[in-house]
Amino acid sequence: MSEFFERNLQIIQQRWPALAGRLSMEDVAGLQTDLVEGLGSTLSVNGIQLSSRHDRLAEADLQAASVAPDASIVHVYGTGLGDLQSRLLERAGLERLSVHILNGAVFALVLQVLDQSPWLSDPRVVLRYAGDLAEIQLPFFALPAELVLADDYSAKIRDRLISEIHLDFTNQAFDPRSPEIVERLQSTLSLVQEDRDVSELFGSLDGREAFVIATGPSLERHFEKLRHLSNQTERPLLICVDTAYRPLIDHGVAPDIVVSIDQRISARHLPPEDTDGIALVYLPMADPLVIGAWRGARYAGYSSSPVYRQMRAQLRRAELHVGGSVIHPAVDLAVKMGAVQVTLFGADFAFPHDKTHAGWGDGDLGPQLGASRHWVLDGYGRRVKTQLNFRSYLCELERFIAGHPQVRFLNSSRDGAMIVGTDFHPEYAQ
Structure with missing residues (x-):
């Protein structure tokens, strides 16, 4: 000493x-x-x-x-x-x-x-x-x-x-005065006027369980169980994020609701065929071509972002929580619909098994595995590769969960990031 x-x-x-x-x-x-x-x-x-x-x-x-x-x-x-x-x-x-x-x-x-x-x-x-x-x-x-x-x-x-x-730097991409943002909101205004308010869905679950499905690699382990479950009459409500929709459809899983907020999501991610019985919940930054082609019921909402300040003054629509990723409004929707239990699928915020996403190739949705320089701890307490923005999304989800103690949150996998505030699902998280 x-x-x-x-x-x-x-x-x-x-x-x-x-x-x-x-x-x-x-x-x-x-x-x-x-x-x-x-x-x-x-x-x-x-x-x-x-x-x-x-x-x-x-x-x-x-x-x-x-x-x-x-x-x-x-x-x-x-x-x-x-x-x-x-x-x-x-x-x-x-x-x-x-x-x-x-x-x-x-x-x-x-x-x-x-x-x-x-x-x-x-x-x-x-x-x-x-x-x-x-x-x-x-x-x-x-x-x-x-x-x-x-x-x-x-x-x-x-x-x-x-x-x-990084917050100030991140928010620079969402300047309400940006010509690209102004143009996009002008192009979706008529759709928001035409479509339903997302608040019409609030309180409609009566305590029923909700599954919120993201696109992390661990989702691949659950396709068969979800396909079997989706054909049952009495089952949890299936809410998926936009990038999970095509992989689910390809494996015979039809979600009840798809949530989309990103202007970069196209018909490649959300093909309109056979969507008659599937609801679309979107924010006005979404692609108007994708929204307009959707055949099922459509519901519009806002986030608290200043991007929607002017549109909010013209049209009243309910808000969904957004913390950088589409997983946040999808989870918030489940809670506001009245779910007392929310199980997360593919909410990995990481690259387990050296994959970036379920159902998509390396780099198809942006990040490439080779570019990952960061880590989080997985459900086993081991370090697993990730990227910086995924860690921010994880932080915001954990804060949301902490703010809703009345809801039980379950994680279907130990392979992705450990999510504080969740328990592991006894059936799905093996």
Whole structure:
């Protein structure tokens, strides 16, 4: 035990005794650690520098400057080399600094090699593992290196942090003044006027179960059971997302409702043949050619997006929750229809078995397996490949589930991402 570690751990033991025990058990030896030198020096862990190798303090000043100077409470995600914490604690108006450990082994390593006692002993500091809380806290600064190095225990919080950081950039694609968006909404206005309000479906299930079917690779394992089920009189309501429709039809499964929100969905995904008995629920950004060709009942709705502000003023239609993916309004529809139990199929948010989607080729729906650089934990607690936006969609679904405790949510597969708030279906999730 190094002199630094003994001093640092003694403070943690006095202030947060349970935390000290956990840190003592961290596997520091499993880290690949190097000293990286430039104009200054820093530590590299598993190939990732914990800070600038030229001027750590200037970097910490830059990071601190991005946090509102009058914030009385600040949350720092990741521990780094302690530089940002020290800079923030110089603010006289700071009342509490919550430091959330994103990788326990990395923090234990830093405790061994650097004196962290000044900020650890400050009475304004609260120290915890990031994964101990289910949701991120605002305002925050997340240290970039540890967003990459986050361990399995902190993975869910890491995903929420990255989603929040990217929010402004993501929303740029949905500028209501965009000529493409204005043109699309003008082209679907007459269809929205003609079609029913999605609210007509609300409350119609009377407690019946709903199956919400997405296009993750695990769906392929359920085609036969769903085909058999769809032919039964007494069965759950089948709601599918647009990209799952063709694979379902190809395997003899006729859903009751298809949900579509994306302007890129075409007749290739939603062929109009034999749709007379199938309802289409859509948002006005959907392709007017696809909507107009649909033969079954059609229901229009909005999301809370500013994109629909002007149309909402002209035509009143109910809202469905949208969090970036069509899975969100599909699940919200099931809940607003009155389902007391919702079972998710193909809601993988990942690429299990080295596939991107059920019923589609690699890259057919956008992402290619070879481009996946990220991971989530699956239902077995193992890391499985995914892409960044899938993790954001997963975060939003978990938040939706947490906000609807009156509904039981089940997952039909352990192969995709673990979805907080769901149980595994005893029959389908083998």
